[in-house]
Amino acid sequence: MTLEVTSNDKQNQSATCPTFHMEILKGISKKEFKERCTQCAAVSWGLTDEGKYYCTSCHNVTERSKEVVNTGAIPNTKIQAINRGLKRKRKLEKGWDWYVCEGFQHILYQQAEALKTLGVGPELKNEVLHNFWKRYLQKSKQAYCKNPVYTSKRKAPVLEDNPSHSDWDSEPELLSDFSCPSFVESGAESQPDVHTQKPFPIIKASQSETASICSGSVDGVEYSLRKEKGIVKMTVPRTLAFCCLALLWQRETITLSDLLRFVEEDHIPYINAFQHFPEEMKLYGRDKGIFAIESWPNYEDIYKKMIEIATFLDLPRFPDITEDCYLHPNMLCLKYLMEVNLPDEMHNLTCQVVKMTGIGEVDFLTFDPIAKMAKTAKYDVQAVAVIVVVLKLLFLLDDNLEWSLSNIAEKYNEKNKEDKPWFDFRKWYQVMKKSLDEKKQKWEETRAKYLWKSEKPLYHSSIDKSVVCKRREMVVNLQKQFSTLVDSTPTIGKKSPSSFQFNWTEEDPDRTCFHGHSLQGVLTKKGQSLTTKNSLYWLSTQKFCRSYCKHVTTYEESNFSLSYQFIINLFSFLLRIKTSFLHEEVSLIEKRLFKTKYSKTKKKSSRSRKVRKY
Template sequence: MDEPLIAQGSSFQEQCSQCSAVDWGVTEEGGYFCRSCHNVIERTLEVLDSYHSNYRVSRISRESKKNKKLEHGNDWMVCEGFQFILKHQAEALLEMGVCPQFKDDVLCNFWRRYLQKSNQAYTRNPVTVERFQLGSDTDGASESLSLSDFCPSASETDVESSAPSSISGFSSDGGASSVCSGSLDANSYHSTAERKRWNLMTMPMTLAFCHLSLLWLREALTLSDLLRFVAEGHIPYINAYQVFPEEMKLYGKDSQIFRVESIPSHRKVQQEAHKLAVFLDLPRFPPVTQEYMLHPALLSLKYLTEANLPDELHLWVCRVMEQAGVGEGTYLTYDPLGRKSCLLSYDILAAALIIVTMKLLFKMDDQKEWKLSKKTDTENKQNKDNGIFCLRKWYKTVQRALDLAKEKEVEEIARQSWKPRKPLYSSRKQKCVILKRRRVVEHLQTSFQKLTNSTPEPQQSPPCSFRFRWGEVDGDGPSYYNQHLGSVVMEKNGSLHLMNPKYWHTALKPCQPKQCRDHFREIEPTLPRSYIFLLQLFSFLLGVGESCIHAQVIQVERLLIRNAPRTPSAQKLQQKQKN
């Protein structure tokens, strides 16, 4: 800072509204700032020309107007903010190797269709700000936020009386704007009636848009992968508003729309995607055949590798899939407007098929699988070969790696900084306080790193579809991919058959989803621990709850039993019951 400007700032003797100090400096643009608390006020230095002492220099006046325009931003709608977020999410997915048609041909068309269906654009009678604001004040007080939560108080308005008219409810060019927010239509997004009437956007809906677009292209990226990449920061979602340009200022009610405090669950995004597809009136999606990774035949092979299970299990998984009828195109293809329309969870279905196959082979009742393990150990010792798959060794290896991975995940979440680089503020007075605290925190962090000689945060690792590395030198444990199943299967009449003739399952009575709640927590203490371990393993791999996988296992078992070939004795018994 130039010394003459600092000296000129000493001539201004009013107290600072923040710290009550009288210690003013002058910026290069001619504005006063407090050297004690760095508070910047609207008053500017009267620079006098040596020839025309009665006039202020015109160049400073123009820069002041330009700075004010940049400070308060342009008029913008909330849907424009979501459009910026979708754009950056699509670009992040393209960098991961998603099909090039994802952004322009699919996601962009879905977004245009949404704007047209919600009457926000691409229509002869678009929804204006005035129509959005109609009835927003009549909504319930419990659902809408009061103005006192975000508007400046009376003392703040007195200090900021020189602010442009956009803060008080009107933009500088005369257009209407939203009160106590940077956007024009933030009030409507806090009204339950308006939000339901126009199906307004939310942050989880951005992930629903991406999920539907990936599903339309039948990409290998499942919803579980999408949410995991979001959690790891590869796809912008947490503090995604930071990608907004400088002209789009966020404060007040905008913070409640774009602020994200948690990542939505798998079920939440699934429900949002289905609602969105029905609202957009989308046609039947392209069929999912065995050529695409979303098909359970290929997706289960990926999860077998991830769970460190033998590749030979894939043959039996495909048999279970065919017997249950879940590998057909009619079952896998999504039809939003169909009679029994539901958005299928392809990743959870593949995991459920593997668990059912493990129950068919090893029974998984806390008794049979350990007896088979003892028998396998004896055969491996006699043959001096470890080529037969032993469930006990697999369990010990995977359990150790799973516990370490869970601890590492908890540590990474604890180290993750949820605070944004561009903090949101509810009023202009709070902006100065927040920015000052941010500068103090960053200065303390830098000083602490220098004193402790600690290294800064490590760079973000590239996205990976696998969470475990088996068989590597510095991996999570030995690999069991190439081992064979041994005595759990036998060859008879030129085909393989299961040695385990029995199968246990929980109650398969039908439940009404809207009337009946989840029963997993009630029956979980009675289930075998080996089966619970399988649920915990795939729950960690997919990032979903154990109850979701258990419910899909029950669904596969229903289809498997219903489509199972009946023996002659069972057919006779069924005929007698009918007669």
């Protein structure tokens, strides 16, 4: 905003407009600075608040500045001052000034709202996720600190005047006029406490900025080039890591694999999440590389990012995972036994394996980011690995014993149709194989039909906007016409979210439910305890990789039985993970369960090395 003040003498000027008295004292005469403007060639100069000359015709600011020592004589000239304290909104078509972290803040907000609709408590959004994000802004020097990265060497006056003031307790440096929706209920607006009304940090601009011509955001180019050691840059996959950390802190009934599956089913914003941005947040150019995602999230990648973020934020020890928590192996094993249609009696065996291996201990399950070796248990993968180990204990899975036991169970069930049926591994395999193939086919078709293009078109610059929008409109019209010609049936909307992918009922004649079947055919009674008829066991990994290797062990399907391959493939599809990742976890469970076997192999290998030396 340009303000104009005319003065004839020093006394009248100070009396007429005392607000701009200091501006007038900084005035300059034409004799002192007569250079022509490099843009409009005019000789009409004013002085900004920073003491720099600017052209009153075209508002071009020069690098030259002037400090007026003698304020005795003030010329009778027209002086203009730029008030930089006032915030200016751009026109709607140009959008507001916004920063990259505001975009991620919006994505986190939308994801938290989606989790809330899935049944997660409001505390996750209002308290946990808010505090994590606030701490990240401080640690990454974007807010809640003395010198935020976007202030361009400008110090925050409040913190400078009061050095004892805590960075964490201070208000965030404001980035733009845009206000993100607060992470609270709508009913909280009537509460007088400001912090309860807006627990999620609102970021606004402290001074007027102009967005780069290469990006819609103010700092899009700078953010994409920023590489500071020790700083974890925010990305769209890391928003899922934030959500998963918040879920873990609250000990919610959503595991990492569930979270990624909900993302696939479009219940949680991830792909094209930027299209939920407000209309005023224009996104183009470098912003496309920051917010546009063209691949599905990976379990291992998000798991590593969880640990990375928790370590970067210096988060304290998470709440304890006890036996009554959903994330405890005993609870998850029961859930996955129901999921894959296995007998309920197997749960007693999984609980014994959990107890013998020690993976059910509180210290083992509870995530502690500040520990020397910060790592959290892969709760869902670990529970599934326990079930695989129990299946190997019962049926060996060597493509021989499981079929022999199936013959015995089949004969018993034919003779005793009124009694409780014995579990038939062959019949279970046939039912699960058919269901798995159907699920896989639907999953592959859904992925193939997925529209990666967003409804909100992306363009490299504001100049290309009209062309891109026109092309997008034409593509949408062609898709509608083509779908009408090819398929007249109406498109089915996305299915409602569920914790289970497979549903088994006793009433379905085509799909047998094995939950109530007995394990008497594979167990023998010795006194008051039951033991497995199978006394053999083969280890999934004979030798683990060395400590400097990135993986624990390798998995090649050709080296293992077909039964084992099917089990691994079944659970890998269930969790949307790689088969090698699950095989690795099975090997780690076996290493804990059969400590003596692995210790013997270590002794043998050490002896052989000594012999070779001599």
